[in-house]
Amino acid sequence: MTTDLSGSAAHFDVLIVGAGLSGIGAARTLQRAFPHRTFAILEARNDIGGTWDLFRYPGVRSDSDMHTLGYRFRPWTDAKSIADGPSILQYVRDTAAETGIQERIRFGHKVIGASWSSDAGRWTVQVEHEGATSTLTCQFLYLCSGYYRYDQGYTPDFAGIEDFGGQIVHPQFWPEDLDYTGKRVVVIGSGATAVTLVPALAGSGAAAVTMLQRSPTYVLTAPMEDPIANWLRTRLGPRRAYAITRWKNVAISTLIYQLSRRRPQMMREFIRKQTMKQLPDGYDVDVHFKPAYGPWDQRLCLVPDADLFRAISDGSATVVTDRIERFTADGIRLESGTELPADIVVTATGLQLLALGGLELSVDGRAVSLPETMAYKGMMLGGIPNLAFTIGYTNASWTLKADLVSEFVCRLLRHLDDHGYDRFTPWPDPSVADQPLLDFQAGYVLRALDRFPKAGSRAPWRLGMNYAQDVLTLRFGRIEDGTMRFGKPARQLTLTP
Template identity: 45%
Template structure:
């Protein structure tokens, strides 16, 4: 794992009162603090991070092969050119983030080992009171802030989702979750079964194939895979022409954004054509003799669940060469020597890895109160996926399902900076979003339509998320290309914003 030096901690302020608190020092939090430092340097702000250093996902996940599933031209920041291969390892992403922090002197704003245990809004003072504890010393802290910017991600770092399969206690081998991979685990000579279907499994299986005796991917139902070169010809050609990296980053970034948005729209308008294209890619890598059905032929529409990118078809190649195999079935029970499937087949295993997803974490699982009342976020309505009715002076970064997470970080950061500057200019100390009179009869629905997108983690936690309305502004758009035009045009004088 990438070794990073711990950057200097921010000095304790004389008074624990700041203008903005950013929660989380992952990709979202570092992006947010860069925007604040560049655009509103006169504000007092801090970043609170529970871990020992920056990185979030890329520091927590340690399973073999851990890498981005999105290209770094769009997963990386708009303001920091990416110059490496389009997909990056956790080590490379941490190195990229460290450069952002050091080049912009952001370490002075970040406080590590700060776990938040409660957040309380008081309308009389127009402040949030943040309570927490230092994870290294156990001592408590309290900070008051005028604005709270939640950048903590969307899943629980401490543990992944582990199904309670019958007979697990009888298994003679070892069961682990990919999210909490033990550093000392030796796979040499071991028979490994990876349970799950998704980006983690698609990354993990090729990374350990050949290192263990054999690895089997056990999936309840298949997903779609998209394969491509582990390179971007356009970026390579522009570099040969000696185009500045800043220009290359922006050109390639826009091209990828456009193509991703176009492909996502086609998954709705031409689902059968997109399905045929994806299966043709699988056939090309697997060869003519390997059946696509049932292991690589999903029943859902493309992009109804996330499509996993596999560089140069590495997962397919492992299956074709025999170092990995795929089984599509469900677990009946664990046995002493492995797993008995519903079909009656038994998989022999020494190590079972659950790549079965994670627990959705809404606002970091932090208890919130607004004027003494416990906040139930599921009873609120979201404004463009970043603010919520009845919750003052708070913004949340929740990324895209079908595009790089960081694309939305930049859009939300631009909006928040504009909002804070507008409040400063008008003397407003409090802002919240509210349904307008014309929204009174608007139908409300779940955060996302399961017919649109329905991965397991989202369906398990959908009841925790805010409602969405039938109008575009009262929902979380998944069209990042359109958002790139809509977000900068948001009128801060719109009656949806209630200032005090």
């Protein structure tokens, strides 16, 4: 092991980028599988938690149940299945603290580039820290930085926005001192952030809260607490109850997704009937909660204990479905001619995606263009040695896939050890046709897809969206599958087909 000028280690077996939900989980899995391997986590921000440390808006919570968003190796034991942001953040921090992972994190270290040398059999990673640039090296680079851009949200170009006399806030950068007591608040958007914010603001002293949406979103209600999970915990203990509940919830979410894709009209009618039950008689469900697209063309929004529908029913929140003509000094003028008065406008209009944290890759001096690469099993890049990344499911909890990726990475590293290899490379197959990496119609995805790697038309280049199938493939499938090639160290590079 070499050291940098500060005396800290400068070469590692594994470098993990990102100390959020994925990065901490990856570190825990790696630590358990290889207690003697050296690794570090590079985190651009100054704290653990990633998304759950970044988002501070009122009501921030999980948009899926914690029995699937939680780690496979660490049971979620809180009674609430749909958890608030601070509770999730504490869960991630506790996981890091209990196993000493926190001591492996280098905070304020932003990875800006990484170059692979086949001669040396290692990555050289460029890192910015406190205004200076330094390098670290590693044999294996593991990117757990997610795909959200942390320094920038998405706000459309609204006409007249500079004329507005009130305050405009993006949820990604929520001011700690924002006082909305007695204020008229308009939340622009209809996605997961908007349906979370609206009931939270409606119950916190705002004079009026309006959700202004251009088009409706499918919204499903789920109980805040899972009675089956809580009952199982008292009978079987936390670990066994967690495993059973996890698979129960995977089965339910998979069934909903498969029915949505195969029987979309049936699911439309089912969701519409459930929505009507939650709202007052005569409420115009078909205007405000009947999307033009099919279920799961975009992500379904989950509301715990029908909180959004209860806020609408008691009059503390309203929904307006219309298009924005322009901002005015006192609010927002709509294309219908209506003007919505507002003191605060919240632009819950989406996120910006950033592929692989924005770092620049090169292999043996040649720059890598991500859109020209193809993703192997949704976690590695064709032609790029000793690198993995985590992208979760769009139709299920992120951590389900993150756990499987970390397990597969450890299987792969074990395979290297067992056979005396020092590198692996998913070998590109020119006969496989390109497809979008994410087959998802959400605006934030469509805006960024051209900057991401491609997926392929067949396995193992297709990004799977079925957890049970991925369990079989990633946890039990063959490592030497005819696509992955391996190399020997000490300049004896022999790639095995």
